[in-house]
Amino acid sequence: MINYLLRHAQVLFYSLGQMARTPFSSLATVAVIAITLALPAGLFVLLDNVQRLSGTWDGTAQLSVFLKRDSSERAALALAEKIRTRAEIAAVQYISRDAALAEFKHLSGFGEALNALADNPLPAVLVIRPKPAHSDAATLDALKSEFQSMREVEWVQLDLEWIKRLNAIVDLARRGLWLLTGLLALAVALIVGNTIRLAVLNRRTEIEIVKLIGGTDAFIRRPFLYTGLLQGLCGALCAWGLLALLLALLGGPVQDLAALYGSRFELYGLNSEAGLGLLAMGALLGWLGARLAVGRHLRAIEPA
Amino acid sequence: MIQLNNVCKRYPSGYDALKNVSLALGSGEMAFITGHSGAGKSTLLKLITLIERVTSGQIMVNNKNLARLPRRGIPSLRRGIGVVFQDNKLLFDRTVFDNVALPLVVAGVAHREISSRVRAALDKVGLLKKERMYPVTLSGGEQQRLGIARAVVNKPPLLLADEPTGNLDAELSDQIIDLFYEFHRYGVAVLIATHDLRHIQRLKLRCLTLRDGALVQDSVA
Numbered sequence: 001m002i003n004y005l006l007r008h009a010q011v012l013f014y015s016l017g018q019m020a021r022t023p024f025s026s027l028a029t030v031a032v033i034a035i036t037l038a039l040p041a042g043l044f045v046l047l048d049n050v051q052r053l054s055g056t057w058d059g060t061a062q063l064s065v066f067l068k069r070d071s072s073e074r075a076a077l078a079l080a081e082k083i084r085t086r087a088e089i090a091a092v093q094y095i096s097r098d099a100a101l102a103e104f105k106h107l108s109g110f111g112e113a114l115n116a117l118a119d120n121p122l123p124a125v126l127v128i129r130p131k132p133a134h135s136d137a138a139t140l141d142a143l144k145s146e147f148q149s150m151r152e153v154e155w156v157q158l159d160l161e162w163i164k165r166l167n168a169i170v171d172l173a174r175r176g177l178w179l180l181t182g183l184l185a186l187a188v189a190l191i192v193g194n195t196i197r198l199a200v201l202n203r204r205t206e207i208e209i210v211k212l213i214g215g216t217d218a219f220i221r222r223p224f225l226y227t228g229l230l231q232g233l234c235g236a237l238c239a240w241g242l243l244a245l246l247l248a249l250l251g252g253p254v255q256d257l258a259a260l261y262g263s264r265f266e267l268y269g270l271n272s273e274a275g276l277g278l279l280a281m282g283a284l285l286g287w288l289g290a291r292l293a294v295g296r297h298l299r300a301i302e303p304a
Numbered sequence: 305m306i307q308l309n310n311v312c313k314r315y316p317s318g319y320d321a322l323k324n325v326s327l328a329l330g331s332g333e334m335a336f337i338t339g340h341s342g343a344g345k346s347t348l349l350k351l352i353t354l355i356e357r358v359t360s361g362q363i364m365v366n367n368k369n370l371a372r373l374p375r376r377g378i379p380s381l382r383r384g385i386g387v388v389f390q391d392n393k394l395l396f397d398r399t400v401f402d403n404v405a406l407p408l409v410v411a412g413v414a415h416r417e418i419s420s421r422v423r424a425a426l427d428k429v430g431l432l433k434k435e436r437m438y439p440v441t442l443s444g445g446e447q448q449r450l451g452i453a454r455a456v457v458n459k460p461p462l463l464l465a466d467e468p469t470g471n472l473d474a475e476l477s478d479q480i481i482d483l484f485y486e487f488h489r490y491g492v493a494v495l496i497a498t499h500d501l502r503h504i505q506r507l508k509l510r511c512l513t514l515r516d517g518a519l520v521q522d523s524v525a
Contacts, residue, residue: 212387213382213387213406215379302355
């Protein structure tokens with residue numbers, strides 16, 4: 001058993017040596033694999049981030065209840081208190097007409113122009129936040145229609161539709177990502193398969209000789225399989241590095257953009273679990289590509 | 305060690321290389337196969353190592369029936385036969401030592417055992433001092449001896465050689481054949497294909513003569 005492992009270790013180092021002896025072609029192969037793997041991995045990270053972003057909104061679905069302009073402040077506060085006591089509701093924030101105007105002035109930058117208005121055109125608003133347990137679409141819809149039917153309420157806006165749409169888009173993107181990943185995985189296997197095919201043909205005489213002195217197919221296959229595996233692994237490693245570099249370059253601007261929206265959103269990179277998954281996939285695809293290529297060509301090489 | 309019964313070999317082109325050949329070589333026996341070029345000497349050796357398969361007839365090698373040997377059984381058959389090729393078939397990108405070690409590596413011999421056995425084989429053919437050199441730097445006779453070292457390092461019970469002296473002058477080729485004779489005296493069965501009748505007369509060994517694919521003479525010269 002130890003002997004067996006030792007032999008495998010020997011072949012591993014031999015394959016590493018072979019790769020080091022042809023640095024340029026090895027590097028080119030690894031680079032192509034890296035770019036091919038970085039593409040789906042990058043999309044995975046992008047989707048992951050979008051989901052995190054929408055996830056933070058999912059739990060905080062909110063209803064904006066616009067009150068009729070002629071309803072008094074006392075009535076509004078009473079209504080807010082009534083709603084606050086309900087079991088489904090986590091918080092109710094009352095924004096008076098004056099407060100709304102002040103906020104609008106501040107955020108819109110139309111401050112002076114708004115002073116010209118004779119009357120405050122804005123209604124008072126109750127911003128209602130349901131408890132996360134009651135944030136599903138059905139409950140929110142029921143709440144919306146209930147509030148809508150109240151005497152003091154002008155209309156209710158539920159910020160849910162676009163979250164649903166976003167989730168649908170994310171689902172679609174995820175499906176697309178799997179298809180793309182499948183295609184690119186095939187591409188990686190083919191790339192490795194092709195370089196291994198060339199390596200097999202290059203070492204035709206050596207293979208013939210080894211067959212003549214009693215080398216089994218498995219023995220002859222082994223260094224090629226290790227080469228494929230190593231190329232896939234190195235490619236995946238480079239893809240990970242490439243992705244980290246890309247995210248580092250994008251991280252600053254994304255944070256700036258998020259800050260403009262008043263968010264503290266940060267780009268998340270590939271976590272170590274997903275990264276190890278990427279490495280495993282690279283190695284597996286490299287091995288698979290090599291296996292297919294060697295299996296096809298080894299039989300064709302027979303001593304004569 | 306080797307037994308052929310009514311062996312025929314027809315190549316796909318329709319050419320009959322061997323016609324109804326029957327012969328036997330005992331354990332530890334040494335013999336020459338001779339005949340003009342194209343008489344079937346090389347074909348005979350290829351059939352014994354399963355580089356080619358018979359068209360009809362039966363071959364037994366090392367108590368293995370070659371007709372019934374599946375593809376995956378070929379490596380273990382070949383490990384029991386040391387073969388010396390006319391063109392050596394050496395690996396020119398590996399050292400003398402590595403070339404000789406190859407059959408042991410292929411057979412999965414333990415690492416520490418390999419170097420002592422390789423050195424023993426190299427010592428026997430007189431190349432021990434050149435173990436770190438590459439085959440291109442060796443002379444023709446040395447390359448042939450390197451091929452012999454590789455063939456015997458595994459201690460196979462059977463040695464085959466296809467024109468092992470083809471490219472060598474008389475003195476060197478005598479040395480090579482003497483080397484084979486020495487292995488024969490250690491108990492290894494040896495079969496050498498050659499058209500050089502001088503060795504046959506010199507050593508007074510059994511000689512099988514092929515003509516146009518048929519065995520026409522089996523005698524002690």
